[in-house]
Amino acid sequence: MSSLKKNDYIPYGLHSVTEEDIEAVTDVLRNKPLTQGLKVEEFENAISKQVCADYCVAVNSATSALHLSCLALGVSDNDIVWTSPISFVASANCALYCGAKIDFVDINPSTGLLDVSKLKIKLKKAAANNSLPKVIIPVHLAGSSCNMQEIFNLSKIYNFSIIEDASHAIGAEYKESKVGSCKYSSITVFSFHPVKIITTGEGGAATTNDTQIANSLKKLRSHGIVKDHNKFINSAEGSWNYEQQSLGFNYRITDIQAALGLSQLKRLKKITEERNYLLNFYRDILKDLPISFLEIPEFNYSSVHLAIIRLKKISKKYYYNVFEGLKDNNIGVQLHYKPIYKNPYFEKFKFNKEEFQGAEIYESSAISIPLFPGLKPKQQMRIKEILQKLL
Numbered sequence: 001m002s003s004l005k006k007n008d009y010i011p012y013g014l015h016s017v018t019e020e021d022i023e024a025v026t027d028v029l030r031n032k033p034l035t036q037g038l039k040v041e042e043f044e045n046a047i048s049k050q051v052c053a054d055y056c057v058a059v060n061s062a063t064s065a066l067h068l069s070c071l072a073l074g075v076s077d078n079d080i081v082w083t084s085p086i087s088f089v090a091s092a093n094c095a096l097y098c099g100a101k102i103d104f105v106d107i108n109p110s111t112g113l114l115d116v117s118k119l120k121i122k123l124k125k126a127a128a129n130n131s132l133p134k135v136i137i138p139v140h141l142a143g144s145s146c147n148m149q150e151i152f153n154l155s156k157i158y159n160f161s162i163i164e165d166a167s168h169a170i171g172a173e174y175k176e177s178k179v180g181s182c183k184y185s186s187i188t189v190f191s192f193h194p195v196k197i198i199t200t201g202e203g204g205a206a207t208t209n210d211t212q213i214a215n216s217l218k219k220l221r222s223h224g225i226v227k228d229h230n231k232f233i234n235s236a237e238g239s240w241n242y243e244q245q246s247l248g249f250n251y252r253i254t255d256i257q258a259a260l261g262l263s264q265l266k267r268l269k270k271i272t273e274e275r276n277y278l279l280n281f282y283r284d285i286l287k288d289l290p291i292s293f294l295e296i297p298e299f300n301y302s303s304v305h306l307a308i309i310r311l312k313k314i315s316k317k318y319y320y321n322v323f324e325g326l327k328d329n330n331i332g333v334q335l336h337y338k339p340i341y342k343n344p345y346f347e348k349f350k351f352n353k354e355e356f357q358g359a360e361i362y363e364s365s366a367i368s369i370p371l372f373p374g375l376k377p378k379q380q381m382r383i384k385e386i387l388q389k390l391l
Helices: 019-031 039-051 062-072 090-097 116-128 148-158 211-220 255-265 268-285 316-328 353-363 377-390
Strands: 055-059 080-083 101-104 135-137 161-165 187-191 204-208 291-293 307-311 366-369
Touching: 019 255, 039 055, 039 204, 039 255, 055 062, 055 211, 062 090, 062 161, 062 187, 062 204, 062 211, 080 090, 090 101, 090 135, 101 353, 116 148, 148 161, 204 211, 255 268, 268 291, 268 307, 268 377, 307 316, 316 366, 316 377
Parallel strands: 080 101, 080 135, 135 161, 161 187
Antiparallel strands: 055 204, 187 204, 291 307, 307 366
């Protein structure tokens, strides 16, 4: 990166791997079990300590963690789950895997986060129609927490459970509590995909303070099998015996991945600080352009997974020209995300886009520009120069 040429490609996100990370992985390859060893438990304990949660269950992806979280909360046929329309499809798919119905709560386009005022209206209508959700999944887009205290207060009135989709938000804080502490939720889910804050290659985790939920997550991630004889339904025939007590899945994460995650977790504070610094530098150098940045709500310390700009001029042609112009200049950009209900699979559910004006406005104006550890000031200045010309 230090010898950057004028036309070198700058991705919107990039993993950061150090020699210490490589050594941690090779140590497992040389000396330890590759899977179902002790590194996974060590990684889980380190995450629990980091986010101040009682339990952590690591799995092979955040999608798996979301699926198991729904199952652990008893989501099944004809239940209703609500989430944000501005998220990766996994936030909605996890409910569909369980046979539940999915619906969306509109966002505030300034933050990209679930709009609590619209949630209150939707809950009131659902209560009148006897169609309240069993679970709501707020999505912490770009590393900033939704207003979890208000959502939690509503859960006590309307009797729904909460899964925080914090795939973008390990290292973030809300009202001086770590995201993942589950102070305002039953479960929090993290992603460790390569472009996320820390990575295990592919991987995810769920944190909780509920012993029963934690046990359910652990059993479901490994075929529904129980090996602890004290928890057997039938009497154990011998030390070799195990029981499959429910239908589960092979969602396990490996010790190789856990070792990488453990090493990366040691740098979490440094990584989030650098991400915040890079975002603030962008804010400074782009302040005179006709754009705004996605707002970070009050009471938040964001992990800044993404740098999302919003164009002040709303026009399909204008958006297309800016987006494609950046790509043509080797600047990696992305839309995080188009509304889930606009995907062909979801069209059969016939969602009324008029109910999601915030999501529609957001889609027409939001562009993720490059932000990752190691991004250089001269790269950011090059992005500024190209944006100036395009805008």
